Amino acid sequence: MVKICCIGAGYVGGPTMAVIALKCPDIEVVVVDIFEPRIIAWNSDHLPIYEPGLDDVVKQCRGKNLFFSTDVEKHVAEADIVFVSVNTPTKTQGLGAGKAADLTYWESAARMIADVSKTDKIVVEKSTVPVKTAEAIEKILTHNSKGINFQILSNPEFLAEGTAIKDLFNPDRVLIGGRETPEGQKAIHALKDVYAHWVPVEQIICTNLWSAELSKLAANAFLAQRISSVNAMSALCEATGADVSQVSHAIGKDTRIGSKFLNASVGFGGSCFQKDILNLVYICECNGLPEVASYWKQVIQVNEYQKTRFVNRVVSSMFNTISGKKIAILGFAFKKDTGDTRETPAIGVCQGLLGDKAMLRIYDPQVSQEQIQRDLSMQKSELDRPPHLQPASPTAIKQVACVWDAYEAAKGAHGICILTEWDEFKTLDYQKIYDDMQKPAFVFDGRNVVDAEKLREIGFIVYSIGKPLDSWLKDMPAVA
Ligand code: UDX
Ligand code: UDX
Numbered sequence: 302m303v304k305i306c307c308i309g310a311g312y313v314g315g316p317t318m319a320v321i322a323l324k325c326p327d328i329e330v331v332v333v334d335i336f337e338p339r340i341i342a343w344n345s346d347h348l349p350i351y352e353p354g355l356d357d358v359v360k361q362c363r364g365k366n367l368f369f370s371t372d373v374e375k376h377v378a379e380a381d382i383v384f385v386s387v388n389t390p391t392k393t394q395g396l397g398a399g400k401a402a403d404l405t406y407w408e409s410a411a412r413m414i415a416d417v418s419k420t421d422k423i424v425v426e427k428s429t430v431p432v433k434t435a436e437a438i439e440k441i442l443t444h445n446s447k448g449i450n451f452q453i454l455s456n457p458e459f460l461a462e463g464t465a466i467k468d469l470f471n472p473d474r475v476l477i478g479g480r481e482t483p484e485g486q487k488a489i490h491a492l493k494d495v496y497a498h499w500v501p502v503e504q505i506i507c508t509n510l511w512s513a514e515l516s517k518l519a520a521n522a523f524l525a526q527r528i529s530s531v532n533a534m535s536a537l538c539e540a541t542g543a544d545v546s547q548v549s550h551a552i553g554k555d556t557r558i559g560s561k562f563l564n565a566s567v568g569f570g571g572s573c574f575q576k577d578i579l580n581l582v583y584i585c586e587c588n589g590l591p592e593v594a595s596y597w598k599q600v601i602q603v604n605e606y607q608k609t610r611f612v613n614r615v616v617s618s619m620f621n622t623i624s625g626k627k628i629a630i631l632g633f634a635f636k637k638d639t640g641d642t643r644e645t646p647a648i649g650v651c652q653g654l655l656g657d658k659a660m661l662r663i664y665d666p667q668v669s670q671e672q673i674q675r676d677l678s679m680q681k682s683e684l685d686r687p688p689h690l691q692p693a694s695p696t697a698i699k700q701v702a703c704v705w706d707a708y709e710a711a712k713g714a715h716g717i718c719i720l721t722e723w724d725e726f727k728t729l730d731y732q733k734i735y736d737d738m739q740k741p742a743f744v745f746d747g748r749n750v751v752d753a754e755k756l757r758e759i760g761f762i763v764y765s766i767g768k769p770l771d772s773w774l775k776d777m778p779a780v781a
């Protein structure tokens with residue numbers, strides 16, 4: 302029986318390994334992590350991450366051929382294939398600070414693999430890492446190998462949160478990069494055999510190591526660029542009276558452009574886009590390509606601009622002051638169907654509103670009060686660390702209250718900001734909400750989920766991203 306061990310039981314490692322276990326009953330899969338509470342949760346009825354369909358998959362194979370453990374060294378030693386899916390935050394200090402990936406956790410995982418291995422192993426990069434990381438890891442492994450043969454593969458994961466199980470069951474493609482030597486090709490085939498249990502072989506792309514590593518950064522950069530492009534258009538739409546949804550629909554019909562990933566929003570978030578673009582920018586700069594670096598940097602700048610623009614719109618519509626005003630925040634996760642808040646635009650928007658002394662009442666169906674308080678009060682560099690290295694409970698911000706219902710959040714509020722596109726926000730009883738709010742009552746829809754016309758009929762003043770402004774907002778222009 303082939304044995305797989307995955308180091309890192311997070312958003313990528315957990316669901317990916319659960320699906321491998323489900324689809325490959327002849328393979329034993331153990332997911333290990335040094336953070337014990339996370340492993341305890343994976344072994345319980347309350348999994349540490351919210352992901353539609355994940356519970357079912359885990360229940361079907363946990364205890365059969367899927368295991369979660371803190372005994373990292375034992376399971377790495379026993380495995381034929383070791384996936385590494387540990388944190389790779391952006392460096393906060395030293396050379397490349399703010400851009401380069403911090404490979405501390407990767408390196409310590411690699412050294413541990415070298416230490417405990419007694420048999421040949423295939424080591425698979427699963428977390429997104431800078432191009433040429435495989436080479437560095439290979440060096441660590443071979444210089445500490447005691448005669449053991451390590452083959453490094455890059456097998457980037459393309460799942461999106463919220464649809465992870467669907468994406469894993471039915472991936473657009475699986476990408477495997479490896480050395481062009483006979484041993485490298487053998488390792489590629491071994492991993493290909495795993496995926497071939499359920500993925501059609503023509504969808505499994507095999508490349509050299511560098512192409513696989515760069516493809517992951519490139520895919521995320523292209524996706525993020527589409528959002529910044531449509532968000533840049535949204536600003537122009539507001540200025541000209543065009544409607545960004547109509548523009549997206551019209552351009553998306555061009556098969557060369559395509560209709561997906563063209564929804565204007567308050568900005569993109571998530572653990573990958575910004576981090577991977579910063580990484581790409583750093584690699585370009587290191588390779589003497591400043592023009593290419595600045596091209597990609599602009600994608601992040603437009604994303605920051607979009608969040609600032611949103612906050613400015615809120616403040617300017619409310620007579621340029623929100624000091625002491627109650628604002629309901631509906632949605633805090635970086636997208637719907639996940640409880641993940643890494644890089645969520647809600648953090649920047651809430652901090653902007655708090656900077657203008659607003660009182661926030663926040664509701665998200667999947668994010669805990671503790672997480673929201675951590676996100677708003679902790680430094681980003683602290684949040685990026687693995688959970689066992691994060692500070693204990695931070696001091697709660699008094700201007701922020703977290704509630705467990707959208708109606709409760711909006712009660713007595715001057716305005717509502719919708720920051721995540723949760724389906725339930727489309728079908729709220731907005732008449733009831735309006736009746737309980739201060740007047741004039743505002744809705745700032747950062748995800749274009751509500752029917753603005755219906756809300757206007759009720760009496761709301763509505764701002765939707767990239768849509769023609771109603772007369773109130775035209776009279777109160779936002780200054781950037
Ligand atoms: C992304 C990539 O899609 C995935 O392939 C990669 O493996 C990891 O990074 P993820 O961050 O989980 O996945 O979610 P994604 O659906 O890509 O959304 C990212 C952000 O973009 C979210 O904040 C989302 O709300 C925003 N978004 C997405 C938009 O604002 N508009 C869109 O049209 C699409
Ligand atoms: C373009 C638009 O495609 C068309 O819809 C619009 O009506 C007019 O502008 P055109 O300029 O005639 O059409 O040709 P197009 O095929 O788009 O190519 C434009 C340029 O891009 C060419 O120089 C072409 O060589 C180049 N190109 C195109 C690339 O370098 N790489 C590609 O992948 C595609």
Ligand code: ADP
Nearest residue numbers: 309310311312313314334335336387388406687
């Ligand atoms: P991703 O979104 O890429 O899956 P996460 O941050 O969700 O990333 O998960 C990474 C996991 O890796 C965390 O649970 C962290 O505790 C774990 N981890 C980090 N370093 C190590 C290590 N050296 N050994 C085992 N687990 C590790």
